[in-house]
């Protein structure tokens with residue numbers, strides 16, 4: 001049976017986390033070849049598990065040189081670049097805005113906002129050369145509604161959403177689509193590192209009364225990455241169990 005990403009080559013950042021790993025698995029299962037990128041080692045285990053369809057690459061997405069090297073790896077190993085999922089991020093600590101240290105703000109912005117910019121900055125010229133592509137950025141419901149004590153994270157995800165729209169409009173007539181999605185609370189290390197009272201509160205406030213699964217995110221990322229979403233660009237899709245609909 002034909003895969004939904006047959007012949008395509010993807011780069012997925014944050015592939016060492018549960019959400020990124022679910023995307024890599026799903027993309028490979030649908031026929032893509034994938035460069036799994038992270039600063040940690042979990043993506044190496046994932047690549048070993050998936051075999052020749054997947055190669056792991058260590059890169060800090062806040063580094064211009066390392067982002068260029070990660071994209072070059074897709075070209076060197078698989079000969080193409082069709083899909084970029086800018087998914088790596090850090091949450092930063094919880095602190096009120098008036099107490100938030102400037103260094104922590106800069107660290108979060110460097111990974112989450114600059115990292116997404118760099119991915120797009122260096123992938124777009126390659127995609128233009130190859131005739132097009134699909135960029136899928138992971139934002140957050142924190143781009144849409146306030147989450148007290150997460151000023152840097154919220155700012156960074158708002159930036160991801162607007163960078164997505166800008167790039168989408170700039171390249172819409174040249175074959176590159178750029179979309180983002182805004183997850184609610186998803187069962188990954190990022191959420192599970194939060195205080196239990198926080199997790200209980202977000203579940204209680206969520207219309208579906210549960211957290212999301214990384215596989216549910218991967219299904220949406222697959223749709224946005226694939227040609228099935230060919231008329232969708234510049235959008236931010238909520239995937240939050242209805243949290244922001246209230």
Ligand SMILES: NC(=O)c1ccc[n+]([C@@H]2O[C@H](COP(=O)([O-])OP(=O)(O)OC[C@H]3O[C@@H](n4cnc5c(N)ncnc54)[C@H](O)[C@@H]3O)[C@@H](O)[C@H]2O)c1
Nearest residue numbers: 014016017019039060061088089140183185186188189190
């Ligand atoms: N889990 C949630 O509830 C939730 C909600 C909304 C949005 N998100 C977003 O989903 C995405 C995936 O997060 P997750 O929940 O899987 O979190 P996670 O912390 O489990 O995974 C994030 C991964 O990014 C990697 N990473 C961090 N800094 C990096 C850097 N500088 N360069 C390369 N890789 C780096 C980490 O090593 C980690 O493996 C993130 O963009 C996050 O902001 C998560």
